[in-house]
Amino acid sequence: MAQVSHEGVRRGSGYLPVADHGLIGDLRSVALVGTNGTIDWYCAPSFDAPSVFAAILDAERGGCFELAASGAARTKQFYFPDTNVLITRFFTGDGVGEVQDFMPVGGAKAETERHRLIRRVICVRGTVPFRARVAPRFDYGARRHTLHRTGDTAVFASDGLSLALTSTVPLEADGQDVRSEFKLTEGESAVFALDEVSGEVAPRRCASREAEEQFAATVAYWRRWLSSSRYRGRWREMVHRSALTLKLLTYAPTGAIVAAPTTSLPERLGGERNWDYRYVWVRDAAFCVYALLRLGFSEEAEAFMDFVTRHISPGDCKSAGPLQIMYGIDGRTDLTERELPHLEGHFGSAPVRVGNAAADQLQLDIYGALIDSIYLYDKWAKPISSDQWDDVCGLVDWVCAHWDQPDEGIWETRGGRRNFLYSRLMCWVAIERAIRMANRRGLPADLNRWRECRDTVYRRIMDRGWSAARGAFVQYEDGDVLDAAVLMMPLSKFIAPTDPKWLSTLDALTRDLVSDSLVYRYDPQASPDGLRGDEGTFSICSFWYVEALVHAGRLDEARLAFEKMLTYANHLGLYAEEIGHTGEQQGNFPQAFTHLALISAAFNLDRALG
Incomplete structure (x- = not known):
């Protein structure tokens, strides 16, 4: 307190x-x-x-x-x-x-x-x-x-x-x-x-x-809701606070889940990295579904699936693809970004923005995040309907036809498109999870085409996403810049967590992007992102790092890194997006991404410790 x-x-x-x-x-x-x-x-x-x-x-x-x-x-x-x-x-x-x-x-x-x-x-x-x-x-x-x-x-x-x-x-x-x-x-x-x-x-x-x-x-409502949690592990108080926070970020009338409930809280005081997060990022919401399903909250997952079914249609294909990276909480697509010059910003950190221009970006990874959440919902909660399967097939067919193009990537860079490894990885996830669903339930699909495309994406990542000079998988094809997003490679089951190439990558990330268990997403000096200034460590990446250590069998390191991260929460167990150089929380608050990653890391570390 x-x-x-x-x-x-x-x-x-x-x-x-x-x-x-x-x-x-x-x-x-x-x-x-x-x-x-x-x-x-x-x-x-x-x-x-x-x-x-x-x-x-x-x-x-x-x-x-x-x-x-x-x-x-x-x-x-x-x-x-x-x-x-x-x-x-x-x-x-x-x-x-x-x-x-x-x-x-x-x-x-x-x-x-x-x-x-x-x-x-x-x-x-x-x-x-x-x-x-x-x-x-x-x-x-x-x-x-x-x-x-x-x-x-x-x-x-x-x-x-x-x-x-x-x-x-x-x-x-x-x-x-x-x-x-x-x-x-x-x-x-x-x-x-x-x-x-x-x-x-x-x-x-x-x-x-x-x-x-x-x-x-109100007390009875929240306690009744939380009583559905199946988590009984070592970090129950922090996990349940994260679950309660994710629930607060859901919009009950539509099933939408916002990335954060604030706008323009700066990623660095005095900087320009100030964004409006009060919308439904397909990626963030899909990951939330995974975290809530892990704990046994299937009702929220079903509500989000209903949101997806109502507002996301493969037939509404725009120039950037059938999915927009984010939507309004009512499903609207117009999220025009504008500045509010009459507000000085948090501690004078201007500009204050409402709306988000990143809605028009191409981010191929969202297809993998969404289809993975549908796969898990179909497996753990309730089988998807025939119409929903048709939508999945439409999305996968689009991915098979369009995965091989540059995009803005998971970090929504404003410095131009690249062939990001993470985007390729999640395209692989989209196709692979759809194949699993089709095989498990005997659903109709163009499996020969899907398998061929999945394998092509795999070979492309292994051939052009690996840097022999760095001894690591890197941010974009044929480059040598490290990126914490590649921590998802073993977590998504793309590569064995003890594969020599992966262990070499994990060591490289530890040397270059990890600071006392806290993880930077990338080095903006080595990989310009179109914005001025630097940023703090990215908290979701710190929890991904914990999971990567768990899967690599480095349990003592994983537990230490996890428990250090817990000490950076605020007095209530809440997290913003980043942690600054002097330990302060930065960015929009509280951040769904951080809390869902905490839940996942706690679940997997607890299970590994036995």
């Missing part, structure tokens, strides 16, 4: 580090809650809707919901066990108080459309004065709003979205914002509830009793 002094935290830089946040959500959107009690990221009513609170991207203009003990206080932040209910505890000179933050999940349709966010304040011991300030800034801080206050209700209204704040303590207007100062003694509580309101959903006061009932119902 974090213990930090937050007196004056919004003076000076005005920002909390990325890692100083917890996450709550309702399977439609999420809010980031700082260790100082401030919600400084929240999009309503969905993950990819414009922000209402975005102080994490601009401390002055982004908007926030502050709720904290008045004056100096130490804090600890933790999750209510086995749930996504977040508690921030304040230790003051006169007592102890805590804020319980959660978003009710499920319930009637009208309640779901309320998108309620509840902040329940309790005095645990002594007497604690609190202060609250609710300052929404609609449409990423670009749209003005009006304030209408009646008694204990304040309605913030803007074009297209209105939010109602109800409170059990008095509210005071402060321009277009509201404030409240109140004191609680031991056993007393106060409740703030923020709802989306419209013609069909009217403001409704959230009394203390209702808040207590919704707290209990």
Whole structure:
């Protein structure tokens, strides 16, 4: 649990580090809650809707919901066990108080459309004065709003979205914002509830009793969901926190799984590697399906398969192929990228971007990721339908015809296309897994063509992806640059994990890309990616490295590397995309890629240790 002094935290830089946040959500959107009690990221009513609170991207203009003990206080932040209910505890000179933050999940349709966010304040011991300030800034801080206050209700209204704040303590207007100062003694509580309101959903006061009932119902929901986990291994707490996080990143109405719930949190402070991750990456979501299936959560896998069936059709072939690398959470394909110059960015790291131009890239590896997830779903959860098999055949036929071309690759480089080894590898996976499905179930397929193409891809990788000079498989054909993505070669069963060529590659990666168990994706100086600046170690690669060590039989090294990685999580067990040179978390937060890789590494290491 974090213990930090937050007196004056919004003076000076005005920002909390990325890692100083917890996450709550309702399977439609999420809010980031700082260790100082401030919600400084929240999009309503969905993950990819414009922000209402975005102080994490601009401390002055982004908007926030502050709720904290008045004056100096130490804090600890933790999750209510086995749930996504977040508690921030304040230790003051006169007592102890805590804020319980959660978003009710499920319930009637009208309640779901309320998108309620509840902040329940309790005095645990002594007497604690609190202060609250609710300052929404609609449409990423670009749209003005009006304030209408009646008694204990304040309605913030803007074009297209209105939010109602109800409170059990008095509210005071402060321009277009509201404030409240109140004191609680031991056993007393106060409740703030923020709802989306419209013609069909009217403001409704959230009394203390209702808040207590919704707290209990939300706790019960998360514990009931987590009880389906089959994992009983050594790292149960971290694995289950990762599973709960992945669940929070699912969009219940469609089955979509977002890569991360934030945009433009920088991969390096002051750098330009700031991207919008609030979309469904085919690759990331497919890997999530694998991780959740490993733990026994087949319902989420089925929901994603339904998303794929509804929104991804091999017949809709575009210039970059039948699959787009990412989709909106509603399946839309237009994710036009634009910059928001009125926001200064996290710690001044501009630009702030919404949308993602990488949606138009060609990334051949996504076909392997998707078909591998379909293969595992068909094997572990439920047999796919005949229509779904027809779609798989269409995708594999396209891969057989188009695998031999340069693309932007898994890391979405903006420095031009290359013949990336990882893209070839995952094309091989796409064909090989489809062959397995056809053989196991006797499904119709052009197996002779598929086998011939699979073998051709294999020979191409072995002939042109291997560098004798480096003694390693490399980033792209006929090159000599190392890339951590090749760690997937044994994990995807392309090569034996003890093959001499692979062991030589593993040693080369260890020498050049591994820093005290943390793994860089590649060296941007040796392989320019079209962007300025460097980056930190990439956390999914660090967990891939653990798995590669496990499969190579280096269990002591694997366990040490894994447990070191666990120490880089934040105080709640959450990870961003990267870890910086001084150990700080960087990039969008929390990152599905990192948490799904943690689950996979823990599962396989635990099984190998016996």
